[in-house]
Amino acid sequence: MPGIYLASQSPRRSQLLTQIGVAHTLLLPDPASDIAEDPEALEDVLPGESPDAYVQRVTLRKLDAAQQRALRRALPPAPILCADTTVELGGQILGKPADATEARTMLERLSGSTHRVLTAVAVAHAGQVRQALSVSEVRFAPLSTAEVRHYLVSGEWQGKAGGYGIQGLAAAFAAHISGSHSGIMGLPLHETWQLLQALRWPGTAAGVSTDITGTAEAADTIEATEALPTQALS
Numbered sequence: 001m002p003g004i005y006l007a008s009q010s011p012r013r014s015q016l017l018t019q020i021g022v023a024h025t026l027l028l029p030d031p032a033s034d035i036a037e038d039p040e041a042l043e044d045v046l047p048g049e050s051p052d053a054y055v056q057r058v059t060l061r062k063l064d065a066a067q068q069r070a071l072r073r074a075l076p077p078a079p080i081l082c083a084d085t086t087v088e089l090g091g092q093i094l095g096k097p098a099d100a101t102e103a104r105t106m107l108e109r110l111s112g113s114t115h116r117v118l119t120a121v122a123v124a125h126a127g128q129v130r131q132a133l134s135v136s137e138v139r140f141a142p143l144s145t146a147e148v149r150h151y152l153v154s155g156e157w158q159g160k161a162g163g164y165g166i167q168g169l170a171a172a173f174a175a176h177i178s179g180s181h182s183g184i185m186g187l188p189l190h191e192t193w194q195l196l197q198a199l200r201w202p203g204t205a206a207g208v209s210t211d212i213t214g215t216a217e218a219a220d221t222i223e224a225t226e227a228l229p230t231q232a233l234s
C-alpha cells in the first residue's frame, strides 16, 4: 500500500499519523538549503494578521516548500502533508520559546487562564491543495512557582508552541480541554483523516469505502503501515 509524504521534523506528527494507520515517508529539507527553503525563516506575523490566518499561512508555506522539494528530487507522486501549531492567548501568538526564560514567561501567562491551540494541516496532491484548521481550548490551573520551576527543569518546553506539551508533564496543569487532543499535540487526526479521504488516496481507502466493516478496516490500515515502514527522505 503506498504511503504519503510527511513534511515535518516533528516526531509527534509522525507518531500520530502512524496511530491512525497512515503509512508515510518523511520529506525533510536538504541540510544544505535549510535556510533558503525553511518557511520558519518567514514566520513573522504580518501586521493585523489573526492567529488563525497566521497558522494557516505558515502551513501553506511549509507545504509549498515541501512540494518544491519533492519536485527537485523527482519523487513518485503521493500526497504531501504539512502542519503547524501555535498557541494564542488574549489575541497574542505564543510560538516556541527560544530559551528557559521565555518558556517561564509563557507558562506564567498561561497559568490560571484559558488559551487556544491552533493547528492547521494541509495536504497537496495532483494539483489540489486542501487545508483544515483545528481549534482547541485549554484551561490551565494556577501554577505555583515550584511547578513552573519543576517544569522548566524537565526541558519538556523545548520545541513546543506555548512552551508546553500536553502529552507530557503539563497534562497535570490542564484543568479543562475542549477540542482535539491530537490537534494540541501537533496533528489533528480527525481532520487529517478527512483530508486524506477526500483525496481518495489508496492508503486511506479503508476509510473511503462504505462496505468495509470496522474490523476489516483496522486490518487494512495495519497492513498499510507494515508494508511501508516510515523512513526519512532527507
Ligand SMILES: Cc1cn([C@H]2C[C@H](O)[C@@H](COP(=O)(O)OP(=O)(O)OP(=O)(O)O)O2)c(=O)[nH]c1=O
Residues within 6 Å of the ligand: 007, 008, 009, 010, 012, 013, 062, 083, 084, 085, 086, 087, 096, 117, 159, 160, 161, 162, 164, 165, 166, 167, 184, 185, 186
Ligand atoms: C501546545 C503543544 C505543542 N506541541 C508541539 C507541536 C509542534 O511540534 C510544536 C510547534 O511547532 P511547529 O512549528 O508546528 O512544528 P515543528 O517545528 O515541531 O515541526 P515542522 O515545522 O517540521 O512540522 O509544538 C506539542 O507537542 N504539544 C503541545 O501540547
